[in-house]
Amino acid sequence: MRLLKSTQVTDLHPNIAHRFTRKATRAIILNGENILLLYTKRYHDYTLPGGGIDEGEDNISGLIRELREETGAQNVNNIQAFGYYEEYRNWHKDDYDVVHMLSYCYTCEIDQELLAPEFEPHELQNGMQPLWMNIYAAILHNEMVIKNSEKKGLSIERETFLLKRIVAELL
Incomplete structure (x- = not known):
């Protein structure tokens, strides 16, 4: 899978710091200029589901599971690799200094009808909800949050980059 971007959001050198790697998947599901996203009330931002x-799960199985849990998506099909985003970020728990985050992005299709999501407690607490959103409006919204909000989440810059890349390559 091709590298979309590699970024370092830490003052510690990733090769020296005590780090761990976290692998994740992100789903790109388009319907014209609309895209299936997650809105998070706590951070007032839009992110790709995933x-x-x-442990023991491959990327595709993880993608399908996360889509079902976060959006209620059914019949995930036509899954194609889009690229991955690599980042190094400060980490302040579990005896680590840095997290090496790898976000594997896939385009796919789903049935139009979404079932009820199965959110984890922290996702419920953060006010997450799936929705179809115009991708251009989502980008503008996230850019305003980046510019004006002090409580923005750590993922918004990655997610906004990915949304712009989706527009450039898929629309």
């Missing part, structure tokens, strides 16, 4: 790959 999440961490469980």
Whole structure:
């Protein structure tokens, strides 16, 4: 899979710091200029659905599971690799200094009807909800949050980059 971007959001050198790697998947599901996203009330941002790959799980199985849990998506099909985003970020738990985050992005299709999501407690607490959104409006919204919000989430810059890349290559 091709590298879309590699970024370092840490003051520690990734080769020296005590680090761990977290692998995740992100789903790109388009319907014209609309894209299936997650809105997070806590951070007031839009992100691609997806999440961490469980131990023993491959990328595709993780993608399908995360889509079902976060959006209620059914019959995930026509899965194609889009690229991955690599980042190094500060980490302040579990005896690590840095997380090496790899987000594997895939285009796919789903049935139009979404079932009820199965959110984890922290996702419910953050006010996550799946929705179809005009991709251009989502980019503008996230750019305003990056510019004006002090409580923005750590993922918004990655997600906004990915949304712009999707527009450039798929629309």
